[in-house]
Amino acid sequence: xxxxxxxxxxxxxxxxxxxxxxxxxxxxxxxxxxxxxxxxxxxxxxxxxxxxxxxxxxxxxxxxxxxxxxxxxxxxxxxxxxxxxxxxxxxxxxxxxxxxxxxxxxxxxxxxxxxxxxxxxxxxxxxxxxxxxxxxxxxxxxxxxxxxxxxxxxxxxxxxxxxxxxxxxxxxxxxxxxxxxxxxxxxxxxxxxxxxxxxxxxxxxxxxxxxxxxxxxxxxxxxxxxxxxxxxxxxxxxxxxxxxxxxxxxxxxxxxxxxxxxxxxxxxxxxxxxxxxxxxxxxxxxxxxxxxxxxxxxxxxxxxxxx
Numbered sequence: 001x002x003x004x005x006x007x008x009x010x011x012x013x014x015x016x017x018x019x020x021x022x023x024x025x026x027x028x029x030x031x032x033x034x035x036x037x038x039x040x041x042x043x044x045x046x047x048x049x050x051x052x053x054x055x056x057x058x059x060x061x062x063x064x065x066x067x068x069x070x071x072x073x074x075x076x077x078x079x080x081x082x083x084x085x086x087x088x089x090x091x092x093x094x095x096x097x098x099x100x101x102x103x104x105x106x107x108x109x110x111x112x113x114x115x116x117x118x119x120x121x122x123x124x125x126x127x128x129x130x131x132x133x134x135x136x137x138x139x140x141x142x143x144x145x146x147x148x149x150x151x152x153x154x155x156x157x158x159x160x161x162x163x164x165x166x167x168x169x170x171x172x173x174x175x176x177x178x179x180x181x182x183x184x185x186x187x188x189x190x191x192x193x194x195x196x197x198x199x200x201x202x203x204x205x206x207x208x209x210x211x212x213x214x215x216x217x218x219x220x221x222x223x224x225x226x227x228x229x230x231x232x233x234x235x236x237x238x239x240x241x242x243x244x245x246x247x248x249x250x251x252x253x254x255x256x257x258x259x260x261x262x263x264x265x266x267x268x269x270x271x272x273x274x275x276x277x278x279x280x281x282x283x284x285x286x287x288x289x290x291x292x293x294x295x296x297x298x299x300x301x302x303x304x305x306x307x
Contacts, residue, residue, distance in 0.1 A: 007151040008143045008237055009034070015241075016041045038139050043132035049245055050124060050212055053252045057208040061256055062111050112207040116200075120209035123196065130216035131223060135244050138227040142237055147230040149237045156234065167233045168240070169285065175225035177289035180282040183221060193218040201275055211251025222284075223247070250285065264288060269299035 016037045020029045023044060029037055142149045153161045183194040190198075193215045200206045200213070212219065226244050229235065254271035261269070266283045274281040280297035283289045290296035 001145065004151070005143060005145050008139075008149070011151070011237065012038055012139050012143065019045060035136065035140055039132055039136040042135045043129055045245060046128050046132050046248065047125075049248045050128070050209075050252075053249050054121075054207075054209040057252050057256060058117070061208075061258065066111070112204050116205055117207055117209055120200070120207055120213040123213040124209065127212065127214055127216045127219055131212065131219050134220060134223050134227055135241060138230060138240065138244075141227075142230070148232070148234045149230050149240065150234060151237055153236055160234075161236060164234045164236070165239060168229050168235050168243075171229040171233055172225045172243075173284055173286060173289050175228060176222055176284040177282050177293070179221045179225065180284075181293075181295070183218060184278060184282070193221070198275060198278060201278075203272060203276075206255050206272060206275055208252035208256050211253075211255045212248060247284075266290075270297075273297050273299065 013034070016029075019041050020037065029040055032040065138147070141147050150156060156164070183189050197210070197214050197218060200210050214222075223244075226240070226247065230240055254266060254268050256268045258268045261267075264287050266281065266285060266287050270281045270283075270287060277297065280295050281287070281290055282295055287296055
């Protein structure tokens, strides 16, 4: 048993070495206890995924493809200004933001202001250290044999692996739906935890950066089902970690206010309805829980599928 559990620790050590070893001097992190190194790696990974995804997503939908994705966007140039050229090659994050929000362009559209984007980032950065504790806890639990995680797909075979993944996602969907719904239904929870996220209740106040702009306990309540699921369902360890961090990318996607018509996935077209109504579309990755429990509301452009 100890030898088997060592496989998980070796894997987390490998991830720590890859990320922390590439970005930080060894004297900063190498002497830290293993669990602290794991937390630091999860925190750094969270910051990178959130920042890169948010900047690229905003650059794409608000600048490169604004005429496609932003309904009613009208571009007006200030008199005497020169049209901005699209940046070529590698650009720094602040250059991307400047490209999106440069002052000579004014959009009569749903594009959020720079002030709104900065607010989303500030709220997220305050909460990310707490969010990083979730995968850190799950890795700690896995390394001690408390969960049903397995190390290699070959241990169960591909068919069982796929069945377990579907069961894992189903558990996460169910628990996240009810955690999210109760954050609305229980008034003190909404007032003190979830209301902050729902202050972004207009299309021009929602952006890909808003996905993780949550009170720390709100984010833990909605992210916790990923950790609970590995105590209930046999789950491939690496796949669990991958899904956790893909969730951060998914959060950017569902806060872009775009109806991608990806039924039955809970895309931005569905989630913006949640922000506007406060009583529909509580699901995470798919619409199935909302359909099952009577809280589904389809975007106008996306006809109802199941009845």
